[in-house]
Amino acid sequence: MDHDASLVHVGAMRGIDVAIVGAGAAGVGAARRLASHGRSVLLIDALPRIGGRAHTIHAGSMALDMGCGWLHSAERNPWVSIAEVEGRTIDRSxxxxxxxxxxxxxxxxxxxxxxxxxxxxxxxxxxxxxxxxxxxxxxxxxxxxxxxxxxxxxxxxxxxxxxxxxxxxxxxxxxxxRNWRLPAGYGALVEIAAAGVPRVLGTRVASVSHHDRGVRLATDKGDIDAAAAIVTVSTEMLAAGTIGLPAAFETPCHAASKLPLxxxxxxxxxxxxxxxxxxxxxxxxxxxxxxxxxxxxxxxxxxxxxxxxxxxxxxxxxxxxxxxxxxxxxxxxxxxxxxxxxxxxxxxxxxxxxxxxxIRGSYSHALPGFADARAALAAPVDDRILLAGEACSARDFTTAHGAYETGVAAADRLIASPPWQGED
Missing domain, CATH: 3.90.660.10 (Polyamine Oxidase; Chain A, domain 2)
Structure with missing residues (x-):
C-alpha cells in the first residue's frame, strides 16, 4: 500500500484541472508536466500503489523489478535524467x-x-x-x-x-x-517521480464522460469532476470496455483490440x-x-x-x-x-x-495487418478526454520511456489548448 502523504479521499478533491486514470509511467509523465505548469492534477489507479507495470519489491537489501527493469535507448530515455536528478545510481555496464x-x-x-x-x-x-x-x-x-x-x-x-x-x-x-539498469529499481523511480502528486489508489474508474463544462469520472469510491481527463489504462482494458468512454472513442478502442498485451x-x-x-x-x-x-x-x-x-x-x-x-x-x-x-x-x-x-498483460504488440492501429489509438478524438500509454507510442512502444513521453504529449496538448481557459 502507498503511504504517501499525497493520498487523498475522492470526496476531498474539488476544482481539479486534470484527472489522470492510471498511475503508471504515462500517468506520472502527464502529472509531472501539468504540475510543472501550475495545473492541479489527480492520479487515480485501481492498484494500491504507483507505477502500474513498473513495480519494485524489496527483499532484504535487494530491489527487484517485477515489471520493466531496463532503461532502453538510454541515450534518449527521459527516465535517465529523472534518475540523475533524484540521485539514483545507474548501472551503465x-x-x-x-x-x-x-x-x-x-x-x-x-x-x-x-x-x-x-x-x-x-x-x-x-x-x-x-x-x-x-x-x-x-x-x-x-x-x-x-x-x-x-x-x-x-x-x-x-x-x-x-x-x-x-x-x-x-x-x-x-x-x-545502451540498455542500463537501476540497482534501486525502475518501479521505485517511477514512484519517486510522482512524489507530491495527489492520488487516490485502490480506486476503480467505471466511466469517463462529459459533464457541465468538464468531465466526470464515476469510480467505486464516488464521482470525481475535472476540467479534463487523461486515460492511460492498458489496451486490454480499453478493448474490453472496462472503462466507459464517450461514443467518439469507439475507433481508438477498436484499435486497442488489435494491440493486445x-x-x-x-x-x-x-x-x-x-x-x-x-x-x-x-x-x-x-x-x-x-x-x-x-x-x-x-x-x-x-x-x-x-x-x-x-x-x-x-x-x-x-x-x-x-x-x-x-x-x-x-x-x-x-x-x-x-x-x-x-x-x-x-x-x-x-x-x-x-x-x-x-492491466492484464505486459506490453503491446500489433496483430498482423494492424500496424496502423497505434496511430488510430493515439489520434485525438476529444478536447477534454485524451488517451496515453506505451501502446500510443509510434516508435517506443513496450517501454516505460515510451509511455512517459505519451503522457507528456497528452499534457502538452491540454496546456496548448487549455479546457480550463476562462474557468480560473
Missing part, C-alpha cells in the same frame, strides 16, 4: 543477454547457428515477406525456429504468428545499444551462500524450444537468479496456477545447474501480469 555462461546446454557452435537464424529472420522481414505475419519470414522446419520464437516471446511477449512485421520494424532501436513474467530465486555463479551472467533454458526461460545470474551482484518467461509459455504457466512457473524454472535450471544445486534455491517472488485485473 553492458548487459549479459548475448552471453551464455560456460556454454551450459548451448555450445559455441550452436550459439553461432542460433544467432545466424535470428539474423536471417531479421533480414527476411526487412527484405519483405508475403504477409505482415512475422512467422512467414522463417521456415517452420528451421532447426532454430524454437530459438527465434523464444526471443520473440522475450522481446514482444508474443509468438511470431501473432506479430505484425511492420509494427515490429517500427520500434526505434536503431543505433541504440503480450506477456512477460519474472521470478526471482535466492542463491545459497556457496556457489560459483558469476555476477551478471546469463543462461537460456533450452535453446531449441520456444517455451523456455531466460536466466539472468546475479544482477547487480545480488545473490539471485532472475528468471524471465515470455509469450505463450508464460501464459500457459499462469493458466496452470500457483506454483507452475516456479516448478518450470526449477526443472530447466536443474538441467543446467544440477538438481542438488537447484534444491538449495529459495523462491523469493514472481509476477503474473495477465492475472492483474487492472
Amino acid at each position: 553492458r548487459s549479459a543477454w548475448g552471453d551464455q555462461w560456460r556454454n551450459l546446454g548451448f555450445d559455441a557452435a550452436d550459439q553461432h547457428a542460433a544467432w545466424e537464424a535470428f539474423d536471417a529472420w531479421n533480414e527476411a522481414i526487412r527484405a519483405g515477406v508475403p504477409s505482415d505475419r512475422a512467422s512467414d519470414a522463417i521456415d517452420p522446419a528451421n532447426p532454430w525456429i524454437g530459438y527465434v520464437e523464444a526471443l520473440s516471446s522475450y522481446i514482444n511477449g508474443a509468438q511470431l504468428a501473432e506479430l505484425s512485421v511492420a509494427d515490429y520494424l517500427a520500434y526505434d532501436d536503431a543505433a541504440s545499444d 503480450g506477456l512477460a513474467d519474472k521470478l526471482f530465486f535466492r542463491l545459497p551462500e556457496t556457489h560459483d555463479l558469476p555476477e551478471n551472467g546469463h543462461l537460456i533454458g533450452s535453446p531449441r524450444r520456444g517455451a523456455t526461460g531466460s536466466y539472468y545470474l546475479r544482477p547487480f551482484g545480488y545473490p539471485v537468479i532472475e528468471a524471465f518467461l515470455g509469450g505463450a509459455a508464460a501464459r500457459a504457466l499462469e493458466t496452470e496456477g500457483d506454483g507452475a512457473a516456479e516448478a518450470f524454472v526449477r526443472e530447466e535450471l536443474s538441467g543446467l545447474l544440477g538438481a542438488d544445486f537447484v534444491r538449495r534455491l529459495d523462491y523469493v517472488a514472481g509476477s503474473a501480469w495477465a492475472k492483474c485485473e487492472s
Whole structure:
C-alpha cells in the first residue's frame, strides 16, 4: 500500500484541472508536466500503489523489478535524467543477454547457428515477406525456429504468428545499444517521480464522460469532476470496455483490440551462500524450444537468479496456477545447474501480469495487418478526454520511456489548448 502523504479521499478533491486514470509511467509523465505548469492534477489507479507495470519489491537489501527493469535507448530515455536528478545510481555496464555462461546446454557452435537464424529472420522481414505475419519470414522446419520464437516471446511477449512485421520494424532501436539498469529499481523511480502528486489508489474508474463544462469520472469510491481527463489504462482494458468512454472513442478502442498485451513474467530465486555463479551472467533454458526461460545470474551482484518467461509459455504457466512457473524454472535450471544445486534455491517472488485485473498483460504488440492501429489509438478524438500509454507510442512502444513521453504529449496538448481557459 502507498503511504504517501499525497493520498487523498475522492470526496476531498474539488476544482481539479486534470484527472489522470492510471498511475503508471504515462500517468506520472502527464502529472509531472501539468504540475510543472501550475495545473492541479489527480492520479487515480485501481492498484494500491504507483507505477502500474513498473513495480519494485524489496527483499532484504535487494530491489527487484517485477515489471520493466531496463532503461532502453538510454541515450534518449527521459527516465535517465529523472534518475540523475533524484540521485539514483545507474548501472551503465553492458548487459549479459548475448552471453551464455560456460556454454551450459548451448555450445559455441550452436550459439553461432542460433544467432545466424535470428539474423536471417531479421533480414527476411526487412527484405519483405508475403504477409505482415512475422512467422512467414522463417521456415517452420528451421532447426532454430524454437530459438527465434523464444526471443520473440522475450522481446514482444508474443509468438511470431501473432506479430505484425511492420509494427515490429517500427520500434526505434536503431543505433541504440545502451540498455542500463537501476540497482534501486525502475518501479521505485517511477514512484519517486510522482512524489507530491495527489492520488487516490485502490480506486476503480467505471466511466469517463462529459459533464457541465468538464468531465466526470464515476469510480467505486464516488464521482470525481475535472476540467479534463487523461486515460492511460492498458489496451486490454480499453478493448474490453472496462472503462466507459464517450461514443467518439469507439475507433481508438477498436484499435486497442488489435494491440493486445503480450506477456512477460519474472521470478526471482535466492542463491545459497556457496556457489560459483558469476555476477551478471546469463543462461537460456533450452535453446531449441520456444517455451523456455531466460536466466539472468546475479544482477547487480545480488545473490539471485532472475528468471524471465515470455509469450505463450508464460501464459500457459499462469493458466496452470500457483506454483507452475516456479516448478518450470526449477526443472530447466536443474538441467543446467544440477538438481542438488537447484534444491538449495529459495523462491523469493514472481509476477503474473495477465492475472492483474487492472492491466492484464505486459506490453503491446500489433496483430498482423494492424500496424496502423497505434496511430488510430493515439489520434485525438476529444478536447477534454485524451488517451496515453506505451501502446500510443509510434516508435517506443513496450517501454516505460515510451509511455512517459505519451503522457507528456497528452499534457502538452491540454496546456496548448487549455479546457480550463476562462474557468480560473
